[in-house]
Amino acid sequence: MVAIDAMIDALLPEWPALPPERRMCVSADCTRFVRRQIALSPAHIRFGIHVLFVAFCLFAFLRLGARPLGSVPRERRTLALRAFAREQVAPLVALERVLRSMTIVAYLEHADVLAAIAEAPLSASDPLHVEQ
Amino acid sequence: MSGTVVIEGPTTLTCDVLVIGTGAGGASCAASLADAGVDVLMLEEGPYVPAEVAPRGLAEALPTLWRGGGLTATLGGTPIAFAEGRCVGGSTEINSAIFQRAPDEVIEHWAQAHDLPDFSPQALSPLYDRAAASVNASLTPGPLGPPTDILQRAAQAMGWNTTALERARRESSSPRHQVSGFATGAKQSMSATLIPRALARTARLVANCRVDRLIVEKRRVTGAVATASDSQGRRHRVRVNASQLFLCAGTTQTPSILRRSGHRKNIGLSFQVHPTIRVLATFSEPVNAQRHELPLVAVTEFMPALRFGGSVFTLSAFGLAVAEDWPVRKRYLPDFAHCAMYYAMIRPDGVGRIRTVPGLAEPILRYQLTERDWRRLRDGLALLVRALLAAGATRVIPSMRGHPGWTDADRVEPDLRYGLLRDRVALMTIHLFASCPMGRDAELFPVDPWGRLAGIDNVIVADGSVLPGAPGVNPQATIMALAYRATDNYLSARR
Numbered sequence: 001m002v003a004i005d006a007m008i009d010a011l012l013p014e015w016p017a018l019p020p021e022r023r024m025c026v027s028a029d030c031t032r033f034v035r036r037q038i039a040l041s042p043a044h045i046r047f048g049i050h051v052l053f054v055a056f057c058l059f060a061f062l063r064l065g066a067r068p069l070g071s072v073p074r075e076r077r078t079l080a081l082r083a084f085a086r087e088q089v090a091p092l093v094a095l096e097r098v099l100r101s102m103t104i105v106a107y108l109e110h111a112d113v114l115a116a117i118a119e120a121p122l123s124a125s126d127p128l129h130v131e132q
Numbered sequence: 133m134s135g136t137v138v139i140e141g142p143t144t145l146t147c148d149v150l151v152i153g154t155g156a157g158g159a160s161c162a163a164s165l166a167d168a169g170v171d172v173l174m175l176e177e178g179p180y181v182p183a184e185v186a187p188r189g190l191a192e193a194l195p196t197l198w199r200g201g202g203l204t205a206t207l208g209g210t211p212i213a214f215a216e217g218r219c220v221g222g223s224t225e226i227n228s229a230i231f232q233r234a235p236d237e238v239i240e241h242w243a244q245a246h247d248l249p250d251f252s253p254q255a256l257s258p259l260y261d262r263a264a265a266s267v268n269a270s271l272t273p274g275p276l277g278p279p280t281d282i283l284q285r286a287a288q289a290m291g292w293n294t295t296a297l298e299r300a301r302r303e304s305s306s307p308r309h310q311v312s313g314f315a316t317g318a319k320q321s322m323s324a325t326l327i328p329r330a331l332a333r334t335a336r337l338v339a340n341c342r343v344d345r346l347i348v349e350k351r352r353v354t355g356a357v358a359t360a361s362d363s364q365g366r367r368h369r370v371r372v373n374a375s376q377l378f379l380c381a382g383t384t385q386t387p388s389i390l391r392r393s394g395h396r397k398n399i400g401l402s403f404q405v406h407p408t409i410r411v412l413a414t415f416s417e418p419v420n421a422q423r424h425e426l427p428l429v430a431v432t433e434f435m436p437a438l439r440f441g442g443s444v445f446t447l448s449a450f451g452l453a454v455a456e457d458w459p460v461r462k463r464y465l466p467d468f469a470h471c472a473m474y475y476a477m478i479r480p481d482g483v484g485r486i487r488t489v490p491g492l493a494e495p496i497l498r499y500q501l502t503e504r505d506w507r508r509l510r511d512g513l514a515l516l517v518r519a520l521l522a523a524g525a526t527r528v529i530p531s532m533r534g535h536p537g538w539t540d541a542d543r544v545e546p547d548l549r550y551g552l553l554r555d556r557v558a559l560m561t562i563h564l565f566a567s568c569p570m571g572r573d574a575e576l577f578p579v580d581p582w583g584r585l586a587g588i589d590n591v592i593v594a595d596g597s598v599l600p601g602a603p604g605v606n607p608q609a610t611i612m613a614l615a616y617r618a619t620d621n622y623l624s625a626r627r
Contacts (some may be wrong), residue, residue: 015466033191040201042494082459090555093533096213097558098203100458102194104451109191117447122464 003057005031006070010077011096011103016116026110033106034099052095059084133164135171135331136180137338139360141370147173147336150356151372152389153344155222156608157595158380159322159330160263165378166333172266173325173336173372177385178219180339183324186225186308190448191312193342197367199384199494201589206484206499212407213560214497220339221322222382223606224565225564228313228426228444230322231269232605233260233613238479246571248581256613263612267300267320271528274449277315277424279442279472282413284429286523287440290515292433297441299428300325300608313426313444321451339359341370342493345379347395351589353377376468376590377537378623380615383564383596384486388495390568390578390585391488397587398578400495401485403567404602405558407501410443410512413452413525414462421445421472426620431519436479436573436604438512440519443473456558457533474520476512477561479604486567508561517544531558564606565599570614583618594618 009027018026038049057069059078064072072080085096107113145348148171151162152333156593158174165172182405187193205211231240239610243251263269287294300320309319318324323601325614331337339358346353362368367416379386403616427442433612448507450468454461464471484499501509507621517528522543529537573578574586579598596607603610 005224008266013462036195037201037203039202040195042426042491043202044201044489044494044496045200046203072553085459088377096481097456098459100455105190105194105448108448109189114447 004053006072006077007040007053007056007081008099008103010032010074010081011100012107013104016113016120018112020118022112026107026112028066029110030103030106038104042076048091049095049098052091056081056084056094056095134334134336138362139338139341139368139370142515144371144373145338146373147171148374149173149376149378150372151378151380152356153222153380153382153385153595154220154322154327155323155380155382155595156224157382157615158219158378158609159224159326160266160541160612161378161380161592161594161619162330162335163266163326164616164619164623166335169334170623171247171334172330173338173374174330175343175372176220176337177342177357177381178217178339180220181317181323182223182339186319186323187311188308189311190446200206201577204494206405208484208498208500210554210557211500211503212405213558214405214564215560215562216382216384217325217565220327222328224300224321225323225563226312227528227606227608229267231264231267231298231300231609234603234605234610237356238601238603240435244583246442246569246577246600248570248600249572251581253360253478259613260609261495262616263609266612267325268302268499269298269300269609271296271298272317272320272425273427275427277421278419279421279424279427279445280429282415282419282472282520282523283427283431283442283474283524284439286519287429287431287554289522292431294429295432296370297428297430303339310446311444312519315423315425324565338370342627343381343389343554344392346389346395346591347497348588349397351587353588357542365394377592378619379591379593380595381586384495386593386595386597387486387567395585395587398576400484400567402483403486403497403499404531404563404565405479405499406477406506406563406602406604407480407482407509408475408501408561410453410473410475410531411477411513411520412464412529413472413474413514413520414464414467414527414529415472415524416470416526418469419472420469422447422450422468427472427474434512434515438479438508438515439477439604440512440516441475441477443475445471445473449473450528452530456480456518456531457535460534460536461529474516476509477515478505478508479602480508480557483566491506506551506554511547513552514544514548515527518543532556533558536579563602563607565596565603566601568593568597569600570598571600578601582621585616592618592622606610
């Protein structure tokens with residue numbers, strides 16, 4: 001798994017729950033979509049995304065050790081990404097937001113995800129009514 | 133003779149009138165010209181996606197119909213994400229098809245400030261009527277659903293005026309245009325209305341054809357040089373010879389084409405947008421906004437400075453709002469049925485610039501809000517949040533990173549007493565205009581009151597770029613009305 005694919009995979013929501021093999025398939029489709037979207041974006045925005053992506057790779061290298069991002073477990077990649085965005089440097093947050101936005105569009109319109117949502121019971125935890 | 137033209141190799145085309153761009157402006161011009169029997173050729177940078185095969189979701193629409201795949205933003209102090217169509221029909225293919233006339237006081241202000249003759253609400257009224265008839269602008273019948281009811285209830289609680297919104301629509305049971313906020317009914321975009329009308333008469337259309345530059349000889353444009361992509365993705369040089377040009381490529385592309393062609397005076401120096409801040413509101417009862425029309429009422433109490441409305445709500449559109457601030461909002465994702473999205477939109481003072489950079493296909497847009505704009509956005513947000521809480525929202529979350537949202541209306545003003553957090557707020561817009569504003573003084577304005585380009589004798593600009601400023605409402609109706617005005621003036625001079 002190349003670095004950007006690993007990053008997009010780490011951005012996939014946990015909800016709805018998908019069987020692992022379905023999730024891999026959805027992840028691959030989402031990655032294809034996000035890559036295509038980046039390729040379509042205006043050159044100056046695409047350049048910014050690439051620069052920030054390199055910054056994240058350096059950050060992940062320091063935080064996760066000298067190994068390919070794709071070989072790091074998903075949970076650790078997700079934590080690294082969260083820590084990266086938590087730096088509160090606007091461009092770093094923007095990178096995470098742009099990639100997550102595109103990932104989530106592809107994810108929430110994926111046929112497998114829509115099928116899982118249709119089958120899922122309504123949220124039992126009812127997060128709208130906690131932490132008032 | 134009329135119909136779509138397929139480019140398979142280097143080609144030279146000849147026409148009487150060349151129309152560049154097929155959005156609200158270009159389609160209106162082309163249809164009027166074709167009605168009059170004029171030999172018209174339309175060039176469109178994006179693909180032709182007829183209405184009957186329009187994408188049903190954002191994941192398909194973004195790469196197909198949206199400029200830059202939807203990843204476009206102005207640069208400047210606070211970036212503003214913007215959306216523009218890049219397809220036959222332009223932004224009318226991606227908007228919500230809301231049809232609104234510019235308020236009378238805005239039209240009167242434009243007429244005075246830009247010294248526009250025969251430009252009044254009364255003079256424009258028949259042109260607006262024509263535009264409305266072209267797209268069947270009409271109220272949506274039947275109960276509109278909770279998203280509309282909530283905004284109506286919020287306005288009532290605050291004692292504010294509202295206006296029911298007309299849309300370009302016709303009756304249909306098809307759910308095809310859900311991505312544009314239609315629960316039922318068929319959207320009447322340009323690809324469903326004026327483009328087929330023009331093609332059925334004397335017009336031809338070349339899609340997937342990007343204009344590189346205009347050919348200018350002395351004070352006349354004699355044609356354009358363009359690059360067309362064929363079905364295999366191969367690129368071919370196209371030269372078009374024409375005796376008259378209607379430049380309708382849209383607010384960002386019209387100034388880009390002119391600047392690339394060496395025409396720069398007053399071009400792209402004054403573009404405006406409607407800066408918009410969105411809120412996500414949660415409710416204890418199900419709203420099921422994804423099953424209903426987008427809110428078809430607007431709060432017009434503070435028009436034209438400030439307007440409240442509702443956003444398209446599909447699961448993926450909601451996902452985009454959640455993704456704006458994932459750590460705070462991700463817990464709302466499973467409860468999408470209890471959420472709705474609304475916005476506060478301002479008519480700004482701030483202006484921006486559109487610049488072309490050699491080697492870059494897309495222009496660079498810079499936009500800066502004024503202090504008064506920031507205050508208006510802050511005031512708008514505060515009022516909207518209070519109204520939604522009064523209407524029964526359990527929490528209202530603004531597009532500000534890290535903000536948990538308000539549950540108590542009394543906390544809103546104290547929390548915003550220092551204004552919006554500019555490095556945390558996410559602004560967006562789908563309305564761009566005024567990059568080549570019309571005006572009488574050729575030293576100040578690049579386009580005269582009838583859309584004729586200063587310094588070149590045979591170019592008429594007719595798209596969002598000629599609007600004198602921000603209308604305070606969706607600009608489609610005004611773009612169409614002014615395009616009809618410019619075309620009528622051209623045709624009467626031609627006879």
